[in-house]
Amino acid sequence: MVVGNWKMYGNLAWNKTLLESLVEGLRDYRNADYAVCVPTPYLFQAQAVLAGSNIAWGGQNMHQFEGGAFTGSVAPHMLVDFGCSYVIIGHSERRELCYESDPVVAAKFEVAVKVGIKPIFCLGETREEYEAGITEEVVARQLDAVLSRVGPDGLAEGVLAYEPVWAIGTGRGASPAQAQAVHAFIRERIAEQDFEVASHIKILHGGSVRVANAAQLLSMPDIDGALVGNASLVADQFIAICRAAN
Numbered sequence: 001m002v003v004g005n006w007k008m009y010g011n012l013a014w015n016k017t018l019l020e021s022l023v024e025g026l027r028d029y030r031n032a033d034y035a036v037c038v039p040t041p042y043l044f045q046a047q048a049v050l051a052g053s054n055i056a057w058g059g060q061n062m063h064q065f066e067g068g069a070f071t072g073s074v075a076p077h078m079l080v081d082f083g084c085s086y087v088i089i090g091h092s093e094r095r096e097l098c099y100e101s102d103p104v105v106a107a108k109f110e111v112a113v114k115v116g117i118k119p120i121f122c123l124g125e126t127r128e129e130y131e132a133g134i135t136e137e138v139v140a141r142q143l144d145a146v147l148s149r150v151g152p153d154g155l156a157e158g159v160l161a162y163e164p165v166w167a168i169g170t171g172r173g174a175s176p177a178q179a180q181a182v183h184a185f186i187r188e189r190i191a192e193q194d195f196e197v198a199s200h201i202k203i204l205h206g207g208s209v210r211v212a213n214a215a216q217l218l219s220m221p222d223i224d225g226a227l228v229g230n231a232s233l234v235a236d237q238f239i240a241i242c243r244a245a246n
């Protein structure tokens, strides 16, 4: 599975070119599930261009409540209205810059499943945490917050994305072996609760996934796909990463 996270980039004209190029470039490919998570105002455009194609679309965030006086927020059902299959939950940029806590991320995960949207649940350690050698502790805490709220069967309704924060946007991602070790740790921790769920759940990798390193990362046994930032903004690069998935 390969998912593009456009973050806060794009405009109507530019999106149109990118989306149409993706449809064209991936038309004959069925090797993986493909999706793009676009800024909320452009969901209608993603829906219009991608409907009927083999590329799904989704949001990058949503509120955990179904409605209310939350100026500037987007309710889960609003993503449903625009045909979203996915929503990114707990991205490190939202955890860090918007102070989203583990309990909030867990609540969002639960609500997304409830309204029928697959959450792409992000977890990963910061550079300080990595350097302090507490990666597993941090990732376990983030995972457990969701697991304890929805249980293994609930978790199975979503997709996981391990994104070491120090690898995001830096061009210096984790090595395949480094990434594999944490992916395996995550899978083992889920297996402690439910072996079946652990063996079937998709764990994507994110953080400077590029054309040059995608195939190697995706060949690791516990890496089931990629969550791509920068390279998802360039049609040829995103298409190449999608084609590298198997």
Ligand SMILES: O=C(CO)COP(=O)(O)O
Residues within 6 Å of the ligand: 005, 091, 163, 167, 168, 169, 170, 171, 206, 207, 208, 209, 227, 228, 229, 230, 231
């Ligand atoms: O944050 C990311 C995807 O969610 C990764 O971004 P980059 O691919 O730009 O490092």
